[in-house]
Amino acid sequence: MITPPTDPQRVDAADVRSTNLAVVLRCVREQAPCSRADIAAATGLNKTTVSSLVSELLKRRLLREVGMAGNRVGRPAVMLTLDGASYAAIGVEVAAEHLTAIAVDLTGRTLLSWRRALPPEARTRLVTTVAALGRRVVTRADQDGRTVLGLAVALADGTGAGPGFATDLAAALQAPTFPVEAGRGADFAVLAERRFGPHAGVADLVYLTADPAPAAGLVLGGTPHRGSLGRSGDIAHLVVDPAGPACACGRRGCLTAVAGAAAVARRATPPGAEAVAQTKGAPVDVDQRIDAAVARAHAGDRPTLDALAAAGRDLGGGVAVLLRVLDPAVVVLGGHYAPLAPWLLPGVHAVLREQEADVDGRRVVASTLGRDAAALGAAGWILDVVEGGRLPGDHLWSAAGAVQPRLLT
Amino acid sequence: MITPPTDPQRVDAADVRSTNLAVVLRCVREQAPCSRADIAAATGLNKTTVSSLVSELLKRRLLREVGMAGNRVGRPAVMLTLDGASYAAIGVEVAAEHLTAIAVDLTGRTLLSWRRALPPEARTRLVTTVAALGRRVVTRADQDGRTVLGLAVALADGTGAGPGFATDLAAALQAPTFPVEAGRGADFAVLAERRFGPHAGVADLVYLTADPAPAAGLVLGGTPHRGSLGRSGDIAHLVVDPAGPACACGRRGCLTAVAGAAAVARRATPPGAEAVAQTKGAPVDVDQRIDAAVARAHAGDRPTLDALAAAGRDLGGGVAVLLRVLDPAVVVLGGHYAPLAPWLLPGVHAVLREQEADVDGRRVVASTLGRDAAALGAAGWILDVVEGGRLPGDHLWSAAGAVQPRLLT
Known part of the structure; x- marks a missing residue:
């Protein structure tokens, strides 16, 4: 008569830490620049915990310090923002007749936005075509000294790409060091409207x-x-x-x-x-x-x-x-x-x-957002995953477990 | 640049207690009969807290003890179930040509199910008609020694009842001691399918x-x-x-x-x-x-x-x-x-x-559930509100704040 405990409140310490890191990250995104004390006040976490979390996020190059606050009552505080220099998230849209690739930094700023025609012959070898474009974006990120957080592909309804696309793409990219995902274009686009629109x-x-x-x-x-x-x-x-x-x-x-x-x-x-x-x-x-x-x-x-x-x-x-x-x-x-x-x-x-x-x-x-919403949303989704607590470098790091756009793989 | 703290995690002690009472109540509904230790295991709350919460729920007549467990390893434990004798939740459906009134106890067992024709002349004085039916159900509950948890009215689309119906009904019931609510019939019915179907x-x-x-x-x-x-x-x-x-x-x-x-x-x-x-x-x-x-x-x-x-x-x-x-x-x-x-x-x-x-x-x-789903769902919604942490007798007790069927008042 007693079913096994399945209480969702039961989480281990690593999960709590990961969740709190994400809480701090989201807080800084919404309120930057802000101090550790501001974060503690906004999140309800105690100041010692916030300091420890901020240290880890600084070490992981997700946050950076931007000098002291002026015009504030009391002791000047070191202000924090998201680190826009260290990472890139990549989104690619596959539409009927074109590809769009967008890369954004951790703050959501667009680093590049490329549009390429997708001629009929390229549509027949879609994975190869997308992989070639993806490699060029990754190379550009590398040249800029950025770590790629992930690559998400927005597949328009009716393009024929389906289950297995992300797996095939990851294979074509030859053991990428970042997660490769794919989902429906409209699902990514609506997230872009909410995040960037x-x-x-x-x-x-x-x-x-x-x-x-x-x-x-x-x-x-x-x-x-x-x-x-x-x-x-x-x-x-x-x-x-x-x-x-x-x-x-x-x-x-x-x-x-x-x-x-x-x-x-x-x-x-x-x-x-x-x-x-x-x-x-x-x-x-x-x-x-x-x-x-x-x-x-x-x-x-x-x-x-x-x-x-x-x-x-x-x-x-x-x-x-x-x-x-x-x-x-x-x-x-x-x-x-x-x-x-x-x-x-x-x-x-x-x-x-x-x-x-x-x-x-x-x-x-x-x-x-014009025609770019799907690609932008795919890139933004990679940021959502990070802000959802799956930080780059984590053993856990994989976009696939996130509750986010439906995945076709 | 810093917005006021709006962290949803910040709750006061009374809220925590109320939430935990509700957690225990839901746990017993799902697993009854079960012991205090079972509840602690299933919810992750510690045993002292569970004992205190159970005591309060027993005092409020929401739970009752049902003897000792047999066939169990270790010391026999007192088993708990929901108290089906103390309360009644009332749901009324207003359809185009009939009214349905249903009362359920805290366990969801149907106490009564009445169906009445709603002739054209009664439709023109709908509040009076529903109030008359409601009073009869309340009287029956009183006779059975039950406290009425609340009365919810499911209004079918197209019946013309709209905003203000619940307020008017409460007025017609002359300062009822329980919350009176109204919502769309289909919204209540879908909850009935989930809870009772x-x-x-x-x-x-x-x-x-x-x-x-x-x-x-x-x-x-x-x-x-x-x-x-x-x-x-x-x-x-x-x-x-x-x-x-x-x-x-x-x-x-x-x-x-x-x-x-x-x-x-x-x-x-x-x-x-x-x-x-x-x-x-x-x-x-x-x-x-x-x-x-x-x-x-x-x-x-x-x-x-x-x-x-x-x-x-x-x-x-x-x-x-x-x-x-x-x-x-x-x-x-x-x-x-x-x-x-x-x-x-x-x-x-x-x-x-x-x-x-x-x-x-x-x-x-x-x-x-046949044609009764809307009325049953309305009654069930009153139980949802209780299980959501708004316990009868609380100063807080009001169904209106619950995130549940859209309310027309």
Whole structure:
């Protein structure tokens, strides 16, 4: 009648120390520059403990001292900040037609941001392609004297990469000294919006993207929501109009068919406009069509504006579903939707008003991180893992155990 | 640069005591009968502390001793269980055409379950009607020598009850000695499925009902999800088919129009079948139509079976949306859907297979709590509040501060 003790409060001393190190690290991130006494006051840890924890974090080059505080009552105190010089976290996004690599330091400052086309032939050897890019970023970090904290790959829905990607990538990187992880792009992107965008502290946040397939990343009640099978926000084939256009899946009116990246690019390229992109001499892919549509919309091209307004209305049908089911505080339009947002949003808002799903239309906004959110979120996730108590150099150090974006490996 | 301390770890001694009392209470619920030593082993609290906490819980009549343990190594120990004799928690559901009142003891055992028709004239003075029913349940509890822990009212979406209901009800009950709360029916029902149904431990659980309006109660990541405005799962006007039947809201193809309680009742009452219910002499309302449809379906009436199969397919369109967005482990069909589930589920499952939203069809099941889930969940929520550390008799005692179903007051 008595089950074995499984009390989650029971933790060993190493776990407590690790947790407290993370508490101090997060405290400094939020309040830097701050003194040991400030940390003790903010965390409730006693000053001796804080001093010991800070010493260890200084030794591990996660914190650094930045001189004495001025304008303070009492004895001047040594101020602390995160050490921005010692580490790099790497995020790579695999989208349908391009790769983005971003490296950030421990403070979240962007060290580099590279974008590369992903031509069809490279898509067939994706692990090799991503490994080559990853190696270049790692080399750059090495040259800067930085230790790589980890590399996370954000895989867009519909790119075909799946379970095993991170394992294969780690193998291709030949025994990297840092964790290599992979997850869904939308899941990383929503974390980026919260960490680097204007949505910190928003408990219920949705990131909506489509590159190539519509996908939503969810933070609910302050926590990433992945679902029971890791498939939450898998809205590519959400049927928004059973009588709508045919989808490649064989059904009709899927969100992909009305408002996926290819559908939006096609719709936003009215007859005659195609030549604009083609004259550039490159194959006309979705990325280029969308760039061209943005340019035409900026120029006030009426057929393009009308097409984007109509696409926005169809996208609004999908957004209405997310609002009704989840009631998030904010829905961020990211990925390819971000640059098109000025012309998509009026249609989205109109449908939400008509359906009484969001009467004042203020909950749906464009990403301020543009198309980089997924890569940035992947890099930021590596920082989340560190701040979650898995410090570099620890025997424990592995991103895989962290409760964070769903992992495909 | 230093913000005021806001550390959640900082709690005062009374809070710690209260939390520990709740930890012991939950431990006994899960493991009863168990000894003080068992509790210490399971919770990690030391034996002296456990003894002190148990003494207080015995004094408050929340626990009771049930004799010595047999078949145990060492000195026989006094065993403890929850005290089922001293308290009653009351839940009332307000549905479109009926009220359900349920009282449970501290162990969750049902003390009474009453169902009353809610005729149109009573709907116009809902507070008075619910207060009258509530008083009768309280009187019964008093007669049994039980202290009422609280009364929670589950208000179905679409019944028109809103903010202020609990305050008005408390006023009508004339200074009750227990907390009076109100919340959405679906939110309480999903908690009932988790506490009293077969879905304990399911992290991502959805309860779907329609009495009168379709509504979903959500538990995600083990936590109730209410949304930023308290409107999550508000799917009555989710558009499942823009070309579908007209809805009373003026739009077309809302879930209410294709699979709300009235729509299902109407569809499941083929021409000619109406007379069956009418011969009973009562006004033909939705509750009665559904009871009659269940009877005809049991009897194998082909038009009824065909109509329910078609309604199940339309309901499946709504369930597919919930599965794609949330990826729950289980979707429970409750309320009016529960008695109809044997005939609705094949259509639901077929659509989910066709849309590849749930290939094996095993995630959508009928409620085993039948139509009582919301009232039971409301009563269970009162127990949740107690187990959350707000013990009866405490100065603190108020359900309103608990993180539980969204409250309409």
